[in-house]
Amino acid sequence: MGVRKSIPLMLALLMMTMSFAGCFGGNVLAVKDNRGIPGGLTLACLSADKYTSMVVEIDYESGYMPEQSSVDLLKTRLGEVCDKPGGINVLLTETNFEHSGSWTADDVREKGWMHKSNQPQTGSTLYWQAIFPSTGYENNDVLGVAVDASTVAIFKDAVEEAEGPFFSRPSAEEIENSVLVHEFGHLLGLVNLVYKSPVDHEDKDHPGHSNNEDSVMYWAIESVNLRNFITGELPDEFDNDDLNDLSGMLSGEIPVTDQLWLP
């Protein structure tokens, strides 16, 4: 693939046996404009040189507000890696996207940008956005997508369906927790989206994802292989390889490409 694709996060239902293309299977061309690609604002997040504070804008349709635990976890995970002395604030806004039917990655970009409260790079504040629409992705097994440098979407109905009927299966709330952090992990460039890790932890069959089942960037979170987690816990944090990649990018040890802002 010569062109960056959007990053649908897929998670198949337990009973489904067909397999799906990975996160990069969407055949959506990268937007060659100031929206960038997932990972295009990685350094803007990691560094405090220009962006000293951050706002995570969550625009949700009525009935689709994220769980408080997802919001709290996202703030925690971003705070662990992004240097924002002015703080990371979450701005929750009920929104009507006036969109009927299912969503494509292009729809997420268009409607997301239409409803952003600010440009992603505004003064010394970095704005990242998650939208929670009331309808699903075109492939309704997709739980979330990261579509450019500042925009992700979470499809709550698919998250609910993914919970499944079994007692020991991760709850919809736990799945939402992990999916939200996973998508923002793509905005942080993980794995190998805007750099090449010195450690071989990208799954060879699932580009842009970790091969470590204890990383929130693990590929199987978004596939029928979620069944592997039925009796275990879904990872909801970055592993040491992910964290070392981020600190290597920040220090300059690891070259970073496709950035909308450079220190």
Ligand SMILES: [Zn+2]
């Ligand atoms: Zn993914």
